[in-house]
Amino acid sequence: MxxxxxxxxxxxxxxxxxxxxxxxxxxxxxxxxxxxxxxxxxxxxxxxxxxxxxxxxxxxxxxxxxxxxxxxxxxxxxxxxxxxxxxxxxxxxxEPVEKEMVRYELLLKLYFSNSISGSTMLEHIREFQIIHRKQQMIFDKFEEELNRDIDMHENHRAILMVLNFGQKVWKAYDEWCNEVISIIDQNK
Amino acid sequence: MxxxxxxxxxxxxxxxxxxxxxxxxxxxxxxxxxxxxxxxxxxxxxxxxxxxxxxxxxxxxxxxxxxxxxxxxxxxxxxxxxxxxxxxxxxxxxEPVEKEMVRYELLLKLYFSNSISGSTMLEHIREFQIIHRKQQMIFDKFEEELNRDIDMHENHRAILMVLNFGQKVWKAYDEWCNEVISIIDQNK
DNA sequence: GGCGGCATGTAAGTTGTTACATGATTAA
DNA sequence: TTAATCATGTAACAACTTACATGCCGCC
Incomplete structure (x- = not known):
C-alpha cells in the first residue's frame, strides 16, 4: 500500500x-x-x-x-x-498547482446533439450565454469597486488578476456562443 | 422529505x-x-x-x-x-443544462498569493501556461484530422463546435498568462 | 405574528478516486 | 522472457450535496 x-x-x-x-x-x-x-x-x-x-x-x-x-x-x-x-x-x-477540474455539461450535450433538434440545442446555448453575461456584469461591478478604493484589500493586485481571468474567459464563452448560434441558425 | x-x-x-x-x-x-x-x-x-x-x-x-x-x-x-x-x-x-462545475486551484493560490513570493507564483503560472499550450496543439491536430476526413463521424459538425470552445477558451488562458506574467515580472 | 436573513450544525446519501487484484495479449 | 498495454473489476476511502433541525434577531 x-x-x-x-x-x-x-x-x-x-x-x-x-x-x-x-x-x-x-x-x-x-x-x-x-x-x-x-x-x-x-x-x-x-x-x-x-x-x-x-x-x-x-x-x-x-x-x-x-x-x-x-x-x-x-x-x-x-x-x-x-x-x-x-x-x-x-x-x-x-506546492505545484494541480490540474483544474472542469465539467461542461453543455459540451457533452452538444457533442451528442445529433440525437436532438437544432432548436433545442440552440436554447441550451442561449441559456448558457445569458447566465454568463450576468456574471460578466458582476465582474465589471467588482472591478470598478476595486479600482475605486484601491487599498481596501492588501491583496488588491492579486484579486484584479483573478478577476481578469474571469473577464477573459467569459468573453471567450460569449464569442463562442455567438458563433455557434449563428452556425446552428444557418443550418436549421 | x-x-x-x-x-x-x-x-x-x-x-x-x-x-x-x-x-x-x-x-x-x-x-x-x-x-x-x-x-x-x-x-x-x-x-x-x-x-x-x-x-x-x-x-x-x-x-x-x-x-x-x-x-x-x-x-x-x-x-x-x-x-x-x-x-x-x-x-x-x-433537459436544461446544469451549471458547469469548475475549480481552478491556480486562481485560489493567486488570490492568496500575498503570503508567498512573486517568483513562486510566477512558476505556477508558467507551468499552467505550458500545460495548456500542449492541449492547444492537440486541439489543432484534432481539428485538422476532422477537416481531412470530413465524414468520419456523422456528428462532425458538433465535434468541431466543441473543439472550437476549447480553442477559444485556451487562447484566453494563454493571453491571461502572458499578461499576468508581465505584471508580476514588473513588480519583482 | 410571521417572514426573511443570520447562523450553526449533522445525518444520510451520492459521487468520485485510488489502490489493488487479476489475467490476456502483444511487441521488443 | 519480460515489459507494456489491454482489459475488467472491486473495496475502501474521500469528497461533496442535500435535506433537515434548530434557534436568534429585526422589522413590517
Missing part, C-alpha cells in the same frame, strides 16, 4: 487562505465563496463547518471569544488562523 | 451518448473520454464499469456476444445502446 500525500482536501486551504486575511465565521466564509469565488470555486456548509472543527483540533485555526462585553453569547463563532495554520497555508501555496 | 429527480449522475449519459454512436467496452469509453473529452470532462474506471452494469440491469444497454467465431471468449465486453437507452439519452439532452 503506497501512501501518497498530495494535498487533496482543498477546503482546508480555502479556509486557511480566507482566515489569513481576517477572522471569519463559517457562515461568512460561505458568503465570500458564493459572492467572490463562485466563478472559479464552490463550497457547501457541509464541508465548511466540519473542516473548521478539524482545523481547530489540529491547531491550525483558533475560535475567538464567543462572549460579548455584556457576558452574553455571540451569535456567530469567528475563527482566526494560528501561526501553524499560516505555515501550512504557505506550504500549500508553494 | 422532498424527492428531487434532477438528473445528477452524468456518467450514465456520457456512456449512453458514446454508445449511441457505436458499441463500446468500458475500456474504450475510458480511452475516448481521456483523449477526446479530457479538456471538458473526466471519468474513472471506478465509475464506468459499475455504471455499465447498472445500465444493462435497467435495460438501457445490452452486452454484445462475448464469444469469437472459434468459440473462445473475447477479451473485451462490448455494450450497445437499446431503444430504451436511446430514449433516455434524448430525454436528458432536452
Amino acid at each position: 503506497v501512501i501518497l500525500s498530495t494535498s487533496k482536501n482543498k477546503t482546508k486551504y480555502l479556509i486557511l487562505g480566507l482566515l489569513s486575511e481576517q477572522p471569519l465565521s463559517g457562515y461568512e466564509i460561505k458568503k465570500i465563496v458564493d459572492i467572490r469565488f463562485s466563478f472559479f470555486w464552490n463550497e457547501s456548509f457541509g464541508q465548511i463547518y466540519p473542516e473548521l472543527k478539524k482545523l481547530e483540533a489540529e491547531g491550525l485555526a483558533r475560535m475567538l471569544e464567543t462572549l460579548n462585553e455584556d457576558g452574553k453569547q455571540k451569535s456567530s463563532k469567528k475563527f482566526s488562523i494560528t501561526q501553524a495554520g499560516q505555515k501550512e497555508l504557505e506550504k500549500w501555496l508553494k | 422532498v424527492i428531487l429527480s434532477t438528473s445528477k449522475n452524468k456518467t450514465k449519459y456520457l456512456i449512453l451518448g458514446l454508445l449511441s454512436e457505436q458499441p463500446l467496452s468500458g475500456y474504450e469509453i475510458k480511452k475516448i473520454v481521456d483523449i477526446r473529452f479530457s479538456f471538458f470532462w473526466n471519468e474513472s474506471f471506478g465509475q464506468i464499469y459499475p455504471e455499465l452494469k447498472k445500465l444493462e440491469a435497467e435495460g438501457l444497454a445490452r452486452m454484445l456476444e462475448t464469444l469469437n467465431e472459434d468459440g473462445k471468449q473475447k477479451s473485451s465486453k462490448k455494450f450497445s445502446i437499446t431503444q430504451a437507452g436511446q430514449k433516455e439519452l434524448e430525454k436528458w439532452l432536452k
Whole structure:
C-alpha cells in the first residue's frame, strides 16, 4: 500500500487562505465563496463547518471569544488562523498547482446533439450565454469597486488578476456562443 | 422529505451518448473520454464499469456476444445502446443544462498569493501556461484530422463546435498568462 | 405574528478516486 | 522472457450535496 500525500482536501486551504486575511465565521466564509469565488470555486456548509472543527483540533485555526462585553453569547463563532495554520497555508501555496477540474455539461450535450433538434440545442446555448453575461456584469461591478478604493484589500493586485481571468474567459464563452448560434441558425 | 429527480449522475449519459454512436467496452469509453473529452470532462474506471452494469440491469444497454467465431471468449465486453437507452439519452439532452462545475486551484493560490513570493507564483503560472499550450496543439491536430476526413463521424459538425470552445477558451488562458506574467515580472 | 436573513450544525446519501487484484495479449 | 498495454473489476476511502433541525434577531 503506497501512501501518497498530495494535498487533496482543498477546503482546508480555502479556509486557511480566507482566515489569513481576517477572522471569519463559517457562515461568512460561505458568503465570500458564493459572492467572490463562485466563478472559479464552490463550497457547501457541509464541508465548511466540519473542516473548521478539524482545523481547530489540529491547531491550525483558533475560535475567538464567543462572549460579548455584556457576558452574553455571540451569535456567530469567528475563527482566526494560528501561526501553524499560516505555515501550512504557505506550504500549500508553494506546492505545484494541480490540474483544474472542469465539467461542461453543455459540451457533452452538444457533442451528442445529433440525437436532438437544432432548436433545442440552440436554447441550451442561449441559456448558457445569458447566465454568463450576468456574471460578466458582476465582474465589471467588482472591478470598478476595486479600482475605486484601491487599498481596501492588501491583496488588491492579486484579486484584479483573478478577476481578469474571469473577464477573459467569459468573453471567450460569449464569442463562442455567438458563433455557434449563428452556425446552428444557418443550418436549421 | 422532498424527492428531487434532477438528473445528477452524468456518467450514465456520457456512456449512453458514446454508445449511441457505436458499441463500446468500458475500456474504450475510458480511452475516448481521456483523449477526446479530457479538456471538458473526466471519468474513472471506478465509475464506468459499475455504471455499465447498472445500465444493462435497467435495460438501457445490452452486452454484445462475448464469444469469437472459434468459440473462445473475447477479451473485451462490448455494450450497445437499446431503444430504451436511446430514449433516455434524448430525454436528458432536452433537459436544461446544469451549471458547469469548475475549480481552478491556480486562481485560489493567486488570490492568496500575498503570503508567498512573486517568483513562486510566477512558476505556477508558467507551468499552467505550458500545460495548456500542449492541449492547444492537440486541439489543432484534432481539428485538422476532422477537416481531412470530413465524414468520419456523422456528428462532425458538433465535434468541431466543441473543439472550437476549447480553442477559444485556451487562447484566453494563454493571453491571461502572458499578461499576468508581465505584471508580476514588473513588480519583482 | 410571521417572514426573511443570520447562523450553526449533522445525518444520510451520492459521487468520485485510488489502490489493488487479476489475467490476456502483444511487441521488443 | 519480460515489459507494456489491454482489459475488467472491486473495496475502501474521500469528497461533496442535500435535506433537515434548530434557534436568534429585526422589522413590517
